[in-house]
Amino acid sequence: MMRSKKLINWLIVIFIILSFLGFSDAFFLTISHYTIKTVPCVISSFDCNKVISGPYSTILGVPVALLGVGYYLVLFIMMVAYLDRNQNGMNYRYQKILLLASRLTIIGLIVSLWLIFLMAFIIKAFCLFCLISALISIILFVLGLFILKKSQQE
Amino acid sequence: MKILHLHWSLFVIFFYNMKFSKSIYIWTGAALAVIIVVLTLLKLTGPTTNPDGKDKIMGRISLKIDASDQVRGNRESKVILVEYSDFACPACAANEAMINKLVNDYRDRVAFVYRHFPLPYHIHSFEAARAAEAAGRQGKFWDLADLLFSRQKEWSTSPDFTSLLSDYAKTIGLDEMKFKADMQDPAIKSKIDADIESAKAAGLDHTPTYYLNGVEIINPSSYEEFKKIIDDALQKAN
Numbered sequence: 174m175m176r177s178k179k180l181i182n183w184l185i186v187i188f189i190i191l192s193f194l195g196f197s198d199a200f201f202l203t204i205s206h207y208t209i210k211t212v213p214c215v216i217s218s219f220d221c222n223k224v225i226s227g228p229y230s231t232i233l234g235v236p237v238a239l240l241g242v243g244y245y246l247v248l249f250i251m252m253v254a255y256l257d258r259n260q261n262g263m264n265y266r267y268q269k270i271l272l273l274a275s276r277l278t279i280i281g282l283i284v285s286l287w288l289i290f291l292m293a294f295i296i297k298a299f300c301l302f303c304l305i306s307a308l309i310s311i312i313l314f315v316l317g318l319f320i321l322k323k324s325q326q327e
Numbered sequence: 328m329k330i331l332h333l334h335w336s337l338f339v340i341f342f343y344n345m346k347f348s349k350s351i352y353i354w355t356g357a358a359l360a361v362i363i364v365v366l367t368l369l370k371l372t373g374p375t376t377n378p379d380g381k382d383k384i385m386g387r388i389s390l391k392i393d394a395s396d397q398v399r400g401n402r403e404s405k406v407i408l409v410e411y412s413d414f415a416c417p418a419c420a421a422n423e424a425m426i427n428k429l430v431n432d433y434r435d436r437v438a439f440v441y442r443h444f445p446l447p448y449h450i451h452s453f454e455a456a457r458a459a460e461a462a463g464r465q466g467k468f469w470d471l472a473d474l475l476f477s478r479q480k481e482w483s484t485s486p487d488f489t490s491l492l493s494d495y496a497k498t499i500g501l502d503e504m505k506f507k508a509d510m511q512d513p514a515i516k517s518k519i520d521a522d523i524e525s526a527k528a529a530g531l532d533h534t535p536t537y538y539l540n541g542v543e544i545i546n547p548s549s550y551e552e553f554k555k556i557i558d559d560a561l562q563k564a565n
Contacts, residue, residue: 197364204372246361253357257350 181323185252185271188316192248195281195309199241202302206236229291237288241306244281248274248313271324275317281310388529388538395518397441397468399430405564406557409440409538411526414456414475415449415483418546419535423476425550429557436561441472442522444534451488454510456519458492461509462501470499540564 230237251274258267285307292299388409392398410426412419430439443460445452455475462471474495475482482491496503509515526536529543537544539560547553 193360193364196361197368200365201368201372204368249357249361253353257353 181320184316184320184323185256188274188313188320189249189252189256191309191313191316192245192252195306195313196242196245196249198302198306198309199238199245202238202300202306203236203242205302206230206238229296244284245309248277248281251277268324271320275320278310278314278317282314285310388525388541388543392438392440395521397463399439399441399469400434400437402438404436404438405540406436406560407438407440407540408557409442409541411442411444411522411531411534411536411538413443413445413449413452413534414459414472415452415479416446416534417479420476420479422535422546423473425547425553427473428550429553432554433557437557441468442526443519444523444526444531444536445519446534449483451483451485453519454488454492455482457510457515458495458506460515460518461506461512462496462499464509465501465505467499467501471495471501474499 232240251270255267255270255274258270288303289307292303392402392407408429414420426439429437433439443456445456459468459471459475462468478491478495482488485491493503496506529538531543535546537546539556544556547556
């Protein structure tokens with residue numbers, strides 16, 4: 174019991190750090206999307222301009238990167254809220270936040286896989302920070318799975 | 328009133344609860360982290376000149392304008408703006424209108440030099456540079472350069488770049504036979520290679536890159552910003 178609880182706390186801390194990194198990354202991508210004219214073509218095999226400002230960079234006029242900012246921020250706030258409430262010994266009431274946040278990560282997983290597919294086969298160009306975001310989303314999903322499993326065991 | 332009442336009671340409860348202080352740390356920490364990241368990123372990507380008005384010095388480049396250089400404006404000017412660019416680079420195309428306007432406005436006072444830095448991952452970049460130089464042999468370097476930038480989306484990923492080039496040559500009225508022959512001229516290739524070498528020597532790592540009197544400037548994001556940098560240089564030169 175105790176060990177499992179400790180483990181879950183660590184998972185939550187990693188979850189918070191990753192969602193924070195995801196937020197920073199997506200925020201940077203959003204700025205890049207809006208200031209495309211000043212983003213120079215950098216020597217590398219990644220053609221960010223094409224990905225960040227191309228036709229697939231918005232959904233109904235909203236930049237995908239901005240949606241990412243919202244997504245990571247929501248996960249971040251939920252987990253910080255859980256961490257905050259949990260330390261007050263109100264665990265049982267706030268367990269729902271933990272489970273909901275963990276389940277939400279599947280959205281990030283699906284969107285990330287779709288975006289990787291777009292980059293690889295349709296746009297045929299990659300952008301480094303988009304890949305970092307996808308990686309973070311995938312790790313968050315795996316963490317979410319662990320958290321769900323651990324909290325079931327308790 | 329009821330809401331206010333609730334608010335106050337909550338406040339009192341929290342205040343007497345010692346654990347509340349830990350909450351403050353958690354939420355303040357989280358909020359601070361978010362705010363710091365947002366501000367840092369905005370600052371890093373924001374206005375490119377320092378608050379004291381000085382331009383950041385990055386790389387330097389030797390300033391000799393030679394006969395092979397493509398120059399607009401006043402060749403004899405003390406103020407020289409060298410641009411390293413790539414016809415297939417979207418940011419370069421986006422900046423082209425701004426540069427043309429500057430050339431127009433500072434025609435008598437500034438020398439504008441265009442040098443090639445075709446990025447290796449843009450497939451037709453090098454060929455496009457050759458084509459522009461070949462057009463230059465017929466005095467139409469800038470005509471083709473403008474056309475290449477404005478139609479970048481059309482040719483930069485096209486499998487049939489050669490026939491598109493023929494169309495462009497016709498559009499700007501080139502002697503097509505001579506144009507095609509000049510494109511294969513090794514002298515043109517070595518001119519572009521020399522441009523690339525000079526850029527690499529200066530540590531250039533992105534396009535477009537601008538050097539004002541030999542010193543790299545951070546890419547200005549607007550005409551006004553660029554104008555101010557040039558005006559400052561003109562003032563210093565006189």
